[in-house]
Structures are given as C-alpha cells and as structure tokens.
Amino acid sequence: MATSPYSEELRIAIEAVVEASKICRHIQSTEDFAELSKNDKSPVTVADFGSQAIVCKAIQEAFPGDPIIAEEDSAALRLPDQISVLERVVKEVKKLQPAASKEDVLSWIDQGVSRDPAPRTWTLDPIDGTKGFLRKEQYAIALALLIDGQVQVAALACPNLDTAESDDVGFVFSAVRGEGAFVASLSSPNDRRSIQTSDCTSAKEARFCESVESGHSDHSWSSEIAKQLGISRDSVRLDSQAKYAVVARGEAEIYLRLPTKPGYVEKIWDHAAGCLVIEEAGGTVTDVHGYPLDFSKGALLSENQGVIATNGTLHEEVAAAVKNGTA
Numbered sequence: 001m002a003t004s005p006y007s008e009e010l011r012i013a014i015e016a017v018v019e020a021s022k023i024c025r026h027i028q029s030t031e032d033f034a035e036l037s038k039n040d041k042s043p044v045t046v047a048d049f050g051s052q053a054i055v056c057k058a059i060q061e062a063f064p065g066d067p068i069i070a071e072e073d074s075a076a077l078r079l080p081d082q083i084s085v086l087e088r089v090v091k092e093v094k095k096l097q098p099a100a101s102k103e104d105v106l107s108w109i110d111q112g113v114s115r116d117p118a119p120r121t122w123t124l125d126p127i128d129g130t131k132g133f134l135r136k137e138q139y140a141i142a143l144a145l146l147i148d149g150q151v152q153v154a155a156l157a158c159p160n161l162d163t164a165e166s167d168d169v170g171f172v173f174s175a176v177r178g179e180g181a182f183v184a185s186l187s188s189p190n191d192r193r194s195i196q197t198s199d200c201t202s203a204k205e206a207r208f209c210e211s212v213e214s215g216h217s218d219h220s221w222s223s224e225i226a227k228q229l230g231i232s233r234d235s236v237r238l239d240s241q242a243k244y245a246v247v248a249r250g251e252a253e254i255y256l257r258l259p260t261k262p263g264y265v266e267k268i269w270d271h272a273a274g275c276l277v278i279e280e281a282g283g284t285v286t287d288v289h290g291y292p293l294d295f296s297k298g299a300l301l302s303e304n305q306g307v308i309a310t311n312g313t314l315h316e317e318v319a320a321a322v323k324n325g326t327a
C-alpha cells in the first residue's frame, strides 16, 4: 500500500486535539469556566482559549508557515480587566506546557487569526459547542487541513460522547481523504478502528439529529421535513460536530442544519472536520440547496446555506424533501 501523503499531518492533528481535550476536561471538571461574552453575545471560556493555544502551538511547531483559521483570538485576554482570565488560561496551559509564559500563550492563540484563503491552511474550532460545554453536554475540538479549499485531513475529538458498545466516554474521530474514517478512544488514541455510516435505505427508519440551540437550526422546519419523509421518531438534539460523528459511526442517518437567521453565514471551522469524517465513512454532505460545501473562500462558507449530512444512501431523498419543505 502506498504511504499516505498526509500521515504526519494526521498524526500531529490527532495528538493536538487529544492534548486539547485534556485541558477542556480538566476545566469542565472544575466547573469554573471564567466565561466571557463575545461581541456577538456568544460565550467563550478559559477552555476555548487554552485549547486553541495548545493546538496552534502543535501545528506551528510541526508545520511552521502553515496558516491557521481558528475561531478565537487573544484580544479579550489582553484587556487589563481580564488579567485574571488570562492567568487562568496560562495556568491551565502550563499543565501540558510547563515552560509556557503569558506571551507564549497569547502568541500561540494568535497563530489562529489567519482569515485569507491559502493553498494550504488549517482550520480549528478549539471548542465547538461552547454552550454544550457549559451545560456539561456535548462539545468537540475540531481540526482540519484544507488543500486548495478541499478538506484533506480531519481530527475531531468529542470528549463527552459515549457509545452503546462499551463504557468508554470520549472519542477521537479522524480521516484522510481517500483513506476512510476512523475512531479511537481518547484514552488510547492510536488504537484506531474503521467506521462506516449506516446502510439504512428507508427514510422512515432514519434517525436524525440536529442542534440543541434553536438559533442554530430551524427545528419547526426540520420536523416538517421529517414528517414528509415519514420519520416518526423525534430528532436527537446534540451540540457541536458530535452530530457529524454520530452519523459517521452509523448511529444516526441524518443531520439537518436548516438556516434560521437570514444572513447568518456558516464558519468553516464548524463543519470542515465533521464533513470529511462523514464523507470518508461513506456519507454525503451538502448545503440545503444540494451544493457541496465550498471551503475555498476563507473563514466563511459564503457560497452555502445550512447543511444536510446523511449516511449517503438517503441523501437524495432528504435533499429533495428539504427542497420541497416549507420554511
């Protein structure tokens, strides 16, 4: 078998999100999140900053010069009245990087401020589903490598995800384009096994998932579409790209993210990693119009609206129902 052209990128990406999970888990266990509110009123915590610092440092060290389009930046932490939050971030990062100074941590976080499309770029959501993280429910650390606007490598850690198959909690999903999708327990990340989407061909039997947050997906629209497809079960609501992971490992068939706010443009870091994991597990991802997600435009999925992700076999039927569905 030919060696993978991205084996080093995959190894570093998995290691980075596994390390970041440790910070997130520790902060979640303390229940002291030092939550701040961003300009758009969305929350950000010590864990988001700590996770971004750890992952960006790892990428920068292994692949100097690779730009990173990440969700957070250090601006809020540099404000004099946020010094205690910055100190807390540094304290948490030091658990993994004992020599880290304040300036190191701030500059690692700011490795992620790239916004321009580049031929080779990483995208990072240090905590996807911050609201889920605050509720102690699902969240993810999502990292992907884009080459010419195509996702080629993905690592997606879901520290609170469980499984019916074992008592394990916390998984890391990964994929390289053309090489399949894999899962490993966060406690033994090198022990990867292949995953596939479900082979369900009957929409009536399908299980579907969507966002918990009512502002992130139009739930009444999706229940209308479910009705059209003959789905009787209620949707499973999950925060974060854990939804992509659940479809990728065959525990649900459909993830619908139907636009709510007119004008809201999806961010690449909310979808890139999950999208490749599902595709490599045999699934299909498009926007609500049936177009592939276009990751080539910088930080925004400016050419797309909403997301439909399925096990693959049901995609056409679901996309048609979304097209016919009333908003």
Ligand SMILES: Nc1ncnc2c1ncn2[C@@H]1O[C@H](COP(=O)(O)O)[C@@H](OP(=O)(O)O)[C@H]1O
Binding pocket: 042, 071, 125, 127, 128, 129, 130, 131, 132, 210, 211, 212, 213, 215, 216, 217, 238, 239, 240, 241, 260, 261, 264, 267, 270
């Ligand atoms: N109006 C909106 N529509 C769609 N997505 C939104 C949104 N407002 C915020 N988001 C994004 O939805 C993500 C969470 O998705 P979900 O609801 O599936 O858990 C957030 O990621 P962060 O938590 O990383 O900020 C944020 O980027």
Ligand SMILES: [Mg+2]
Binding pocket: 042, 043, 071, 130
């Ligand atoms: Mg956010």
Ligand SMILES: [Mg+2]
Binding pocket: 125, 127, 128, 129, 269, 270
């Ligand atoms: Mg996000």
Ligand SMILES: [Mg+2]
Binding pocket: 048, 071, 125, 126, 127, 128, 129, 130
């Ligand atoms: Mg986030």
